[in-house]
Amino acid sequence: MAMAMRITPSILNADLSNLSGEISRIPSADGVHLDVMDNHFVPNMTFGLPVVECIRKNTDAFLDIHLMIAQADRWAPAFAEAGAESVTFHVEAADAPIRLAREIRARGARASMALKPATPIEPYADMMPELDMVLLMTVEPGFGGQKFLDLVLPKIERTRELVKKTGQEIWIQVDGGVSLETIERCAAAGADTFVAGSAVYSAADPDKMVNDLRGKAVAACQH
Numbered sequence: 460m461a462m463a464m465r466i467t468p469s470i471l472n473a474d475l476s477n478l479s480g481e482i483s484r485i486p487s488a489d490g491v492h493l494d495v496m497d498n499h500f501v502p503n504m505t506f507g508l509p510v511v512e513c514i515r516k517n518t519d520a521f522l523d524i525h526l527m528i529a530q531a532d533r534w535a536p537a538f539a540e541a542g543a544e545s546v547t548f549h550v551e552a553a554d555a556p557i558r559l560a561r562e563i564r565a566r567g568a569r570a571s572m573a574l575k576p577a578t579p580i581e582p583y584a585d586m587m588p589e590l591d592m593v594l595l596m597t598v599e600p601g602f603g604g605q606k607f608l609d610l611v612l613p614k615i616e617r618t619r620e621l622v623k624k625t626g627q628e629i630w631i632q633v634d635g636g637v638s639l640e641t642i643e644r645c646a647a648a649g650a651d652t653f654v655a656g657s658a659v660y661s662a663a664d665p666d667k668m669v670n671d672l673r674g675k676a677v678a679a680c681q682h
């Protein structure tokens with residue numbers, strides 16, 4: 460059976476003064492990726508829990524929260540309580556990643572762990588059964604519009620192998636520089652969930668771009 464390929468656009472480079480409007484431009488998307496940044500974990504600042512709570516009230520879309528914040532253990536459970544379907548914390552910012560993943564799941568959300576480009580996956584192999592998704596950054600976190608880092612491709616392949624060993628359906632998400640030019644490489648390496656920010660929101664028709672990206676990923680998927 461063909462594996463599902465999910466496109467979850469990031470609104471980082473969209474019009475942040477019109478979030479509901481921007482989300483309504485991508486009805487074909489599998490979710491909306493919300494980048495929460497604190498100017499500590501990354502050198503940029505976006506929005507926090509109150510904004511996500513407002514978005515939750517205004518849309519039924521699958522909310523895919525990506526926390527790029529220093530105190531992940533302190534904040535991640537609250538985003539699950541706010542009604543997000545998926546909450547991703549950075550392993551580099553978590554004091555107790557296993558406990559945190561369990562706290563997120565206990566609040567009804569999917570638990571996900573993110574890794575920066577230089578962070579290896581192997582030390583976290585035993586954590587896989589605690590997770591619903593692994594997010595592999597394909598740019599340095601902090602800003603949209605950066606160039607895709609091909610050096611992450613072997614890590615995507617190794618993560619796919621680790622996921623296979625668990626026998627569980629754990630999504631592998633890639634984030635950063637995902638476009639019509641790069642998505643096939645990610646899908647061929649083992650990714651099944653794709654964050655695309657500028658590629659979607661700089662397109663003349665963002666929803667068509669979502670479908671075009673998904674089509675390329677489906678065609679390239681070999682796993």
Ligand SMILES: O=C(CO)[C@@H](O)[C@H](O)COP(=O)(O)O
Binds near residue numbers: 472492634635654
């Ligand atoms: O988390 C991040 C950046 O830190 C991403 O979600 C970007 O917002 C994706 O934007 P593009 O690279 O697709 O423009």
